[in-house]
Amino acid sequence: xxxxxxxxxxxxxxxxxxxxxxxxxxxxxxxxxxxxxxxxxxxxxxxxxxxxxxxxxxxxxxxxxxxxxxxxxxxxxxxxxxxxxxxxxxxxxxxxxxxxxxxxxxxxxxxxxxxxxxxxxxxxxxxxxxxxxxxxxxxxxxxxxxxxxxxxxxxxxxxxxxxxxxxxxxxxxxxxxxxxxxxxxxxxxxxxxxxxxxxxxxxxxxxxxxxxxxxxxxxxxxxxxxxxxxxxxxxxxxxxxxxxxxxxxxxxxxxxxxxxxxx
Amino acid sequence: xxxxxxxxxxxxxxxxxxxxxxxxxxxxxxxxxxxxxxxxxxxxxxxxxxxxxxxxxxxxxxxxxxxxxxxxxxxxxxxxxxxxxxxxxxxxxxxxxxxxxxxxxxxxxxxxxxxxxxxxxxxxxxxxxxxxxxxxxxxxxxxxxxxxxxxxxxxxxxxxxxxxxxxxxxxxxxxxxxxxxxxxxxxxxxxxxxxxxxxxxxxxxxxxxxxxxxxxxxxxxxxxxxxxx
Numbered sequence: 001x002x003x004x005x006x007x008x009x010x011x012x013x014x015x016x017x018x019x020x021x022x023x024x025x026x027x028x029x030x031x032x033x034x035x036x037x038x039x040x041x042x043x044x045x046x047x048x049x050x051x052x053x054x055x056x057x058x059x060x061x062x063x064x065x066x067x068x069x070x071x072x073x074x075x076x077x078x079x080x081x082x083x084x085x086x087x088x089x090x091x092x093x094x095x096x097x098x099x100x101x102x103x104x105x106x107x108x109x110x111x112x113x114x115x116x117x118x119x120x121x122x123x124x125x126x127x128x129x130x131x132x133x134x135x136x137x138x139x140x141x142x143x144x145x146x147x148x149x150x151x152x153x154x155x156x157x158x159x160x161x162x163x164x165x166x167x168x169x170x171x172x173x174x175x176x177x178x179x180x181x182x183x184x185x186x187x188x189x190x191x192x193x194x195x196x197x198x199x200x201x202x203x204x205x206x207x208x209x210x211x212x213x214x215x216x217x218x219x220x221x222x223x224x225x226x227x228x229x230x231x232x233x234x235x236x237x238x239x240x241x242x243x244x245x246x247x248x249x250x251x252x253x254x255x256x257x258x259x260x261x262x263x
Numbered sequence: 264x265x266x267x268x269x270x271x272x273x274x275x276x277x278x279x280x281x282x283x284x285x286x287x288x289x290x291x292x293x294x295x296x297x298x299x300x301x302x303x304x305x306x307x308x309x310x311x312x313x314x315x316x317x318x319x320x321x322x323x324x325x326x327x328x329x330x331x332x333x334x335x336x337x338x339x340x341x342x343x344x345x346x347x348x349x350x351x352x353x354x355x356x357x358x359x360x361x362x363x364x365x366x367x368x369x370x371x372x373x374x375x376x377x378x379x380x381x382x383x384x385x386x387x388x389x390x391x392x393x394x395x396x397x398x399x400x401x402x403x404x405x406x407x408x409x410x411x412x413x414x415x416x417x418x419x420x421x422x423x424x425x426x427x428x429x430x431x432x433x434x435x436x437x438x439x440x441x442x443x444x445x446x447x448x449x450x451x452x453x454x455x456x457x458x459x460x461x462x463x464x465x466x467x468x469x470x471x472x473x474x475x476x477x478x479x480x481x482x483x484x485x486x487x488x489x490x491x492x
Contacts, residue, residue, distance in 0.1 A: 057397055059393055059396065059397065088401055088402065089401070092396075092399045092400065092401055093399070095396065095397060095398070095399040096398065096399025098397070099397075100394075100397040102390065102393070102394065102397075104390060106388075106390045106391060106393065106394035107394075108391065108394070108395075108409055108413075109413065109490075110412050110413050110416065119398065119408060119409075120398035120399065120400070123400065123404060123408055124398055124399040124400055124404070125399075152491040154490055154491055155491050168398070169397075169398075172398060172399070
């Protein structure tokens with residue numbers, strides 16, 4: 001382990017495994033993400049991509065292995081007999097460093113856009129109203145929705161809601177952002193605006209793990225592509241290599257079934 | 264009849280105010296109990312959940328009139344017989360008719376409110392809790408800021424119905440001598456021998472009260488909705 005590389009490592013998974021009853025969902029997953037990197041996670045449905053993301057912020061507790069955010073172990077404490085589950089307070093302390101965007105947006109329907117954005121900064125980070133609103137305005141600027149501060153989520157289109165959800169995560173000023181198939185629930189004509197925002201974030205140096213079926217995005221924006229199948233990582237390659245020279249015939253078959261948009 | 268109504272209108276109105284006040288206080292207790300019990304049932308340990316289940320089963324099963332007798336006639340005298348001074352002091356307020364009625368109706372209605380609020384909490388998609396937790400909120404902070412405010416909107420219409428049921432139920436308090444609407448009707452009937460007129464006027468009052476309340480609930484419901492289109 002080179003200490004220099006480690007200092008810029010935001011996320012590290014070592015031998016992570018997870019079972020749902022008798023069904024293995026993840027087994028021996030190893031992954032490292034450095035600061036500023038965008039990693040696309042692709043693969044057939046049911047391959048464990050979403051489970052992987054949810055383990056990272058401990059919405060699902062993993063069973064074996066270790067996940068680190070920076071040098072902080074996620075969800076567990078190490079003691080003499082092994083790993084014991086961490087306190088809720090410590091788990092939350094890590095969660096606020098991780099932004100998450102969901103497939104179905106999950107905005108808070110009883111709050112306006114502004115209300116959605118200040119909720120975390122105000123009540124979790126306790127930054128004060130002025131700072132929370134400053135962050136909200138800045139985040140809305142990033143996603144291009146400054147004119148919607150006062151709107152309620154159900155007054156927005158799906159694409160706009162998803163951009164607000166991205167802004168909500170950004171307001172926490174996270175070290176890493178997790179995107180869980182964020183365009184899968186959108187009408188096709190709305191996908192572009194959300195991907196555009198994500199592209200901009202990636203170029204601004206945000207560290208991102210993106211579970212996606214958008215191969216065009218993976219190819220054009222991601223630094224690396226991780227291919228998963230049956231709960232394991234089959235390939236972890238630079239994007240250019242992944243698409244240009246698929247590592248296995250299985251990946252080749254997967255890619256050939258998707259029509260890749262041209263540049 | 265019209266003349267009768269004109270003569271006794273102020274008296275009935277007075278009784279209606281007492282009845283509505285009694286119902287409102289009972290409802291405050293009912294919703295307080297219901298919220299606590301529903302949270303206990305949703306989030307609590309097995310012991311807490313069992314206590315809540317027992318409370319709901321018991322207080323839904325006992326007729327409110329029986330409960331009223333138990334609270335007003337039963338509890339204070341029971342404490343006297345036991346002779347435990349702190350208990351006597353604790354239960355002494357129940358010698359107040361209004362307070363006894365509030366406790367009886369509040370605990371009875373609380374069992375229903377528990378179920379209403381519990382199902383309102385269950386109606387909020389679990390993704391809302393996940394979204395809140397992904398922001399680093401603790402379970403209880405997420406409950407307070409995200410889940411309960413949304414549940415309140417779901418629970419409001421059925422709680423409005425419960426309020427209406429409680430208002431009608433306050434007529435029972437006449438039996439322990441609370442001077443609410445029904446009690447006034449009884450007194451007027453006894454004094455004038457005009458039973459039909461006396462009780463018809465009371466019935467009209469209840470109907471009008473319920474209609475006013477129902478439109479109030481609908482109004483707030485629309486204001487308060489989770490949809491904004």
